[in-house]
Every structure is written in structure tokens, then in C-alpha cells.
Amino acid sequence: xxxxxxxxxxxxxxxxxNATVSLVLNGxxxxxxVSKELAERIRKKAVAMNYHPNAMARALRMGSSNTxxxxxxxxxxxxxxxxxxxxEEYADSLGYSVIVANSNENDAKMERMIQELKNRQVDGxxxxxxxxxxxxxxxxxxxxxxxxLLDRYFEEINTHHVLIDNFKTSRSATExxxxxxxxxxxxxxxxxxLPHMQERRNGFAEALKRNGMYVPAFIKEINYQTIEENIQKxxxxxxxxxxxxxxxxxxxxxxxxxxxxxLMKRNINIPSDMKVIGFDENDAFDLSREPIxxxxxxxxEMGKLSVDLIIKQIEKEALNPTHIExxxxxxxxxx
Amino acid sequence: xxxxxxxxxxxxxxxxxNATVSLVLNGxxxxxxVSKELAERIRKKAVAMNYHPNAMARALRMGSSNTxxxxxxxxxxxxxxxxxxxxEEYADSLGYSVIVANSNENDAKMERMIQELKNRQVDGxxxxxxxxxxxxxxxxxxxxxxxxLLDRYFEEINTHHVLIDNFKTSRSATExxxxxxxxxxxxxxxxxxLPHMQERRNGFAEALKRNGMYVPAFIKEINYQTIEENIQKxxxxxxxxxxxxxxxxxxxxxxxxxxxxxLMKRNINIPSDMKVIGFDENDAFDLSREPIxxxxxxxxEMGKLSVDLIIKQIEKEALNPTHIExxxxxxxxxx
DNA sequence: TAGCATTGCATAAACGATTAATTTACTATT
DNA sequence: AATAGTAAATTAATCGTTTATGCAATGCTA
Numbered sequence: 204x205x206x207x208x209x210x211x212x213x214x215x216x217x218x219x220x221n222a223t224v225s226l227v228l229n230g231x232x233x234x235x236x237v238s239k240e241l242a243e244r245i246r247k248k249a250v251a252m253n254y255h256p257n258a259m260a261r262a263l264r265m266g267s268s269n270t271x272x273x274x275x276x277x278x279x280x281x282x283x284x285x286x287x288x289x290x291e292e293y294a295d296s297l298g299y300s301v302i303v304a305n306s307n308e309n310d311a312k313m314e315r316m317i318q319e320l321k322n323r324q325v326d327g328x329x330x331x332x333x334x335x336x337x338x339x340x341x342x343x344x345x346x347x348x349x350x351x352l353l354d355r356y357f358e359e360i361n362t363h364h365v366l367i368d369n370f371k372t373s374r375s376a377t378e379x380x381x382x383x384x385x386x387x388x389x390x391x392x393x394x395x396x397l398p399h400m401q402e403r404r405n406g407f408a409e410a411l412k413r414n415g416m417y418v419p420a421f422i423k424e425i426n427y428q429t430i431e432e433n434i435q436k437x438x439x440x441x442x443x444x445x446x447x448x449x450x451x452x453x454x455x456x457x458x459x460x461x462x463x464x465x466l467m468k469r470n471i472n473i474p475s476d477m478k479v480i481g482f483d484e485n486d487a488f489d490l491s492r493e494p495i496x497x498x499x500x501x502x503x504e505m506g507k508l509s510v511d512l513i514i515k516q517i518e519k520e521a522l523n524p525t526h527i528e529x530x531x532x533x534x535x536x537x538x
Numbered sequence: 539x540x541x542x543x544x545x546x547x548x549x550x551x552x553x554x555x556n557a558t559v560s561l562v563l564n565g566x567x568x569x570x571x572v573s574k575e576l577a578e579r580i581r582k583k584a585v586a587m588n589y590h591p592n593a594m595a596r597a598l599r600m601g602s603s604n605t606x607x608x609x610x611x612x613x614x615x616x617x618x619x620x621x622x623x624x625x626e627e628y629a630d631s632l633g634y635s636v637i638v639a640n641s642n643e644n645d646a647k648m649e650r651m652i653q654e655l656k657n658r659q660v661d662g663x664x665x666x667x668x669x670x671x672x673x674x675x676x677x678x679x680x681x682x683x684x685x686x687l688l689d690r691y692f693e694e695i696n697t698h699h700v701l702i703d704n705f706k707t708s709r710s711a712t713e714x715x716x717x718x719x720x721x722x723x724x725x726x727x728x729x730x731x732l733p734h735m736q737e738r739r740n741g742f743a744e745a746l747k748r749n750g751m752y753v754p755a756f757i758k759e760i761n762y763q764t765i766e767e768n769i770q771k772x773x774x775x776x777x778x779x780x781x782x783x784x785x786x787x788x789x790x791x792x793x794x795x796x797x798x799x800x801l802m803k804r805n806i807n808i809p810s811d812m813k814v815i816g817f818d819e820n821d822a823f824d825l826s827r828e829p830i831x832x833x834x835x836x837x838x839e840m841g842k843l844s845v846d847l848i849i850k851q852i853e854k855e856a857l858n859p860t861h862i863e864x865x866x867x868x869x870x871x872x873x
Numbered sequence: 874t875a876g877c878a879t880t881g882c883a884t885a886a887a888c889g890a891t892t893a894a895t896t897t898a899c900t901a902t903t
Numbered sequence: 904a905a906t907a908g909t910a911a912a913t914t915a916a917t918c919g920t921t922t923a924t925g926c927a928a929t930g931c932t933a
Contacts, residue, residue, distance in 0.1 A: 207656075216719050254716040255653055255656065255657050256657065257598070257657060257659070258654075258657040258658045259594045259597045259598045259603070259657075259658065259659050260598050260657070261594070262594045263594045263598055268594070277620075277621045277623070278613070278618075278619060278622065278623050278626075279620045279623035281614075281616060281619070281821075284613060284614045284616070284619040285614045287613065287614075288612070288613050288640065290612035291613075291639075291640060292640075300654065300658075303638055304626075305623065305626060317591055319593075319635065321542075321590065322591065322592060322593040322594075323588050323593045323594065323635075324592070324594050326595070425539070451557055452589070460821050460825070462827060463825050464824055467824075467825065485618075485821060485822070486795050486820060486821065486822040487820070487822035487824070487825040487826075489799055489802075490799060490802065490822040490825065490826045491822075491824070491825045491826060491827070492800050492826070492827045
């Protein structure tokens with residue numbers, strides 16, 4: 204590996220101190236009072252020698268790295284993948300790099316990733332927290348590390364967060380099914396104490412109660428780790444009742460995908476036999492027999508807002524916890 | 539931001555030099571000859587003080603960071619997203635971190651990302667190169683930076699690469715369509731000089747020639763940047779001929795998705811009106827009216843092999859360029 | 874022409890780790 | 904008792920930056 208060009212190399216070539224070179228290359232020649240001609244010579248030399256600053260050395264010295272740590276639960280999930288992509292894209296345009304880590308919905312791994320990213324001197328975190336990751340997040344917030352929670356949050360932790368209004372969104376998704384003529388509507392949702400899931404659940408319940416259609420047994424809670432079996436069982440349950448459901452709301456992207464696969468396997472026709480609506484966009488929703496209606500979260504905007512929030516914290520220090528709740532559209536609705 | 543605990547802090551607390559602390563925490567107490575009791579005290583203290591080494595300082599001093607730079611063209615594409623996920627997962631199990639960057643199929647951005655990752659002292663690169671990124675890759679290889687090309691490669695650059703046998707795979711995908719009874723088979727493929735695309739094209743042609751069915755006009759080349767319009771035009775062309783095609787091979791994941799959406803819009807029924815086969819898995823393939831046959835690349839294995847290759851280079855230096863070509867299965871075939 | 878400000882640059886410490894070289898204090902050997 | 908050997912630690916240099924401080928030389932003022 205060819206040895207890299209350092210400040211010192213430029214300094215030696217020109218015959219000045221590396222302090223001078225550093226000042227010039229950081230545009231501080233005014234304050235540093237370096238003569239125009241010398242500054243110009245240094246800049247030329249830097250380009251000629253193909254100099255690039257060592258980000259590690261700089262981060263070490265400065266105590267900051269112009270880097271944002273992003274922790275998602277599963278970067279291979281299309282929703283999070285797009286979110287990560289947008290975040291990287293926008294942060295890049297503002298001169299920040301992003302390091303993405305996966306928690307796999309595992310609290311311990313999230314904690315480990317936080318530590319790893321801290322070791323890498325990231326200036327702040329955008330995090331999609333895991334179910335019981337409250338402690339880890341709390342530690343971050345208490346130690347004044349810039350944090351933005353994304354897509355999910357904790358009631359007890361008063362920090363910045365960006366997400367959609369899950370209650371309203373879920374309610375209107377449910378209302379959509381009602382308007383489609385469904386009489387018995389089921390919900391497949393993660394068993395989770397996280398408020399964003401609770402709100403999806405509550406929004407669902409609210410819509411049904413308003414219409415006198417609320418049946419607790421139609422709500423099926425499943426585990427992330429055993430999603431496939433749980434979904435099959437849930438659907439079997441919902442279908443083999445005396446009063447089988449005629450509509451289902453899927454409370455997440457993965458739930459929707461797995462459910463649709465199983466419904467297909469069971470030869471249930473959508474929407475003639477069963478009407479459904481899912482969360483978060485997926486190519487599959489557009490390509491199924493009939494387009495599958497879904498809740499489209501404003502991914503680019505969520506990404507942009509969380510980057511803005513994290514950078515504000517990084518650069519200004521003081522900022523009152525901002526809670527952003529965006530509206531989500533329903534897509535692929537039948538006309 | 540609470541100030542982090544450093545080696546020096548531990549050293550001061552215990553009243554020894556930081557050299558001693560460093561030796562102990564790196565398990566070099568034997569060579570450094572530190573007494574058992576002191577070593578134990580140091581270790582205890584480190585845990586008690588919640589010490590975590592500063593990765594930047596270490597990287598700066600050591601000249602390496604235990605980090606792999608991964609450059610993909612689009613991390614929001616399901617194929618690359620899963621690849622990245624597997625790579626991160628496996629590298630993590632070996633004690634390496636991965637930093638993922640996007641090139642957006644843009645040569646200049648790839649070059650910029652290479653530079654950024656270099657600045658971050660990554661120890662090696664796994665890269666899915668862009669169309670004209672040959673120069674950038676060549677520079678890396680020439681300066682002895684560990685590199686593994688993934689999914690694509692360049693004829694002229696003799697470096698490590700991991701990909702599938704695109705010729706054979708494409709040929710058998712085409713043969714599948716032939717066996718399904720297709721008489722006029724089209725191909726939608728990126729206009730690209732990259733050998734992996736050429737091979738997909740050649741494999742396609744080979745299968746047709748063998749069966750006396752080769753018609754150059756059935757091959758439609760499209761641009762990545764204007765994929766949507768190009769695909770629509772390509773499909774329109776293929777369908778409005780005097781001899782319209784009755785089967786299409788899609789040479790990439792995104793091509794397949796866009797094409798399927800358009801075919802659906804045009805009300806072409808698959809597989810009754812038209813038989814197709816795509817590349818790379820996608821949830822959408824399983825959920826469409828009829829499951830869409832596709833070439834399933836061995837993603838986990840590709841990821842694992844490229845990580846192994848890059849780490850071997852990082853740790854051993856000398857290693858003859860290894861060219862790995864894996865076999866890919868056809869999935870979702872009708873029985 | 875002494876005094877003072879300004880210009881133009883160099884010096885050196887610091888960030889947090891690693892490690893070769895050195896020092897110190899014993900113990901063992903002859 | 905002198906010497907050598909070893910165990911246990913310290914010292915100090917180093918990685919590549921940034922930046923506060925120092926120090927000449929020059930210009931300006933009175």
C-alpha cells in the first residue's frame with residue numbers, strides 16, 4: 204500500500220512548517236496571516252501531490268468527525284434500506300458522512316453498535332430503536348450525545364424524534380377497509396410495547412369502535428423472531444373462525460409480505476376474497492395480482508428531517524427536544 | 539457530551555503508566571511482563587470505568603482500522619441491500635466493521651467514495667464497480683490496496699472478484715423460456731460494456747442460436763439513468779412487431795421490476811400472454827399473479843467469500859488474484 | 874529613532890493509542 | 904562481593920492533524 208501524502212510531506216516539499224500548510228488548506232490563511240503567494244503555492248502543491256487529509260487524525264484532534272451514526276434494525280428491509288439511502292444522500296450533500304449499522308431488532312446488538320460508533324467518534328446518532336433498547340438510548344441522551352429517534356420512540360425519553368402519526372394513519376387505513384365494505388377486519392401486528400406499534404393498534408381499534416365493529420380477537424400479535432410461523436397461525440385463526448374476517452390490516456412491511464405470501468399459498472384471492480392494506484412501500488405491492496393498498500411513509504422527508512435535527516444538535520448544542528409527526532398517504536387505492 | 543474515559547484515565551486512577559495499561563488491555567502482559575495482580579487490577583478498573591478504546595487513535599497509530607469499505611451502486615436496491623447486510627453480518631463475526639457507501643452508478647461518485655473511505659483508513663475495499671470506474675479501480679489495485687470486486691469485474695484488471703457465472707446462468711434462464719414453449723424471446727438488458735452484462739447477453743444469444751431462434755432485434759439495451767422510459771419503449775417495441783415476442787429475459791432486478799409494472803399496466807398476463815424470467819430475488823417475484831421465475835444469486839455465499847478474500851489480503855499481503863464464479867439457481871419455476 | 878502594531882511564519886503541545894527501548898530493583902550464580 | 908540475568912515497570916517517540924503561542928522583521932507614528 205503506497206504511503207499516503209501527509210501535511211508534513213507538503214510542508215517539507217515547500218520548506219515551511221506544517222502549521223502553515225494546515226492553516227492554508229483549511230482556509231484560515233487570513234487569521235493565520237499567511238501571504239497570498241505562499242498560500243497559493245501550498246494549495247497548488249497539495250493538489251499536485253494528491254493530498255487528502257487523514258480523517259482519523261483530524262477526528263482525533265478535533266474530537267468530532269463530521270459523521271453521523273445510523274442504527275437501523277434491518278438494512279435489508281426495503282423500508283429501512285430506502286430510509287438509509289435517503290439519509291446518506293442528504294447528509295452527504297451537507298458534508299456529513301453516515302455509517303450504517305444493524306441491530307437486527309436485538310437490544311444487545313444495538314448497544315454494541317452504539318458503542319462501536321462512539322468509538323469511531325461519530326458526532327451524533329439517528330436510531331431506529333429496538334423494543335427494549337430504552338436503557339441504551341437513555342444513556343446516550345443523558346450523556347448529551349446528539350440523538351434523533353426515527354420511526355419509533357419511547358414515552359419516557361424526551362428526545363428528538365421523527366415519525367409518522369401512526370394513530371391517525373392506522374385509523375385511516377382501517378377506515379379504508381371499512382369503506383371497501385369489510386365487515387370483520389383483522390389486524391396483524393408485532394407484539395410490542397413500543398408506542399408506535401401501540402398507536403397503530405389503537406388507531407385500528409378506534410376506527411372499528413367508531414363503527415361498532417371492534418372485536419378484540421381479530422387482533423393478532425406476532426413475534427419478530429418467529430414471524431413466518433406466527434403469521435401463518437394468525438391467518439389460519441382469522442380465516443377459520445365461524446365469522447372469518449374479510450379484511451386485514453398489516454402493521455408493517457415484513458408482516459405484509461409474509462402474510463401476502465401465505466394468503467397466496469392458501470389461494471385466497473385479493474381483493475375478491477379478502478381486502479387488505481399494508482404499511483410501507485414495497486415493489487411487491489405494485490406487482491401483485493391487484494395492486495395492494497398501503498401506507499406510504501414520506502421516507503425522503505423523514506430522512507431529511509432527522510438529518511437536519513441531528514446536525515442542528517451537533518452544531519448548536521442547545522435545542523429543545525423536537526417531536527415531528529408527519530402524515531402518511533395511502534397508495535394503490537382502487538378508484 | 540460526557541468526556542470519554544481514556545487509557546490515561548485508568549493509568550492515573552491506578553497510578554501506573556498508560557503503557558502498562560495498554561499492554562494489559564491488549565493481552566500482551568506476557569511480553570510486557572506485567573504482574574498478574576496488577577494486570578487483574580487494571581482489567582477490573584477498565585470495566586468499572588467503562589473504558590472503550592478510541593478507534594480513531596488506534597487506527598491512526600496502527601495504520602489500520604479493522605474496517606472494510608463496501609461500495610455498492612445502490613443500497614436501496616434489494617439485491618445490493620441484502621448483499622451489504624450479509625457482508626456486514628459476516629465481517630462483524632470476524633471482528634471487522636463495514637462502512638457502506640453508494641456510488642449511484644456514477645463513476646465520479648465512486649471515485650469520491652473511494653477517497654473518503656481511504657481517508658477513514660479502511661483496510662480494504664469490496665466494490666461493485668461502476669461502468670467506467672476502471673481507472674479508479676486500477677489505481678487502487680496498483681497502489682496495492684486490498685480490493686475485491688463483487689458482482690462485476692473488468693477484463694483488463696487482474697484482481698480478485700466474486701460473481702456468478704453470468705454466461706451459463708443467463709443461458710439456462712433462456713433455455714427455461716425455450717422449454718416453456720416460447721418461440722420468440724426478447725432480452726432487456728443494460729447498455730453496458732461491463733463483462734458481466736456482456737456475458738448475460740452472450741449466454742442469452744448462445745441459447746437462442748443453439749435452437750435457431752436468435753433474432754438480434756429482440757435484444758433491447760436500455761440506460762440505467764432513464765430506465766423507466768427506456769423499458770416502456772423497449773417493451774412497446776417487442777410487443778408491436780409483426781412477430782411479437784412471447785417470452786422475455788430481464789437482465790437485472792430493477793429491469794424486471796420496472797418491466798413487470800409496465801406489462802401489468804398494459805394488461806399483459808403472465809404467464810399466459812407472456813412468459814418471463816428475471817434476475818435476483820425480490821419479494822415482488824413471489825407475490826405477483828403467478829410467481830415470477832428468477833435467477834437467484836447465492837447472496838450470502840457471495841458476501842462471505844468476498845469478505846474472506848479481502849481479509850486474507852489485509853492480513854497476509856500476498857495472494858494471487860482469485861476469480862470466483864458461483865452457480866446461480868433458477869427459482870419459482872412452474873412445476 | 875524609540876515605541877508599537879502588524880505581518881508572516883515557526884514552535885510545540887495536544888488528541889488517544891501502541892511499542893521499542895530503557896530503567897529499576899531483585900534474585901541467582903560464581 | 905561482584906556480575907549477570909530476569910521481572911516489572913516507565914519513558915518517549917510516533918501516527919497526522921489543529922491551534923494557541925511565540926518570535927522576527929517590517930511598517931508606522933510621533
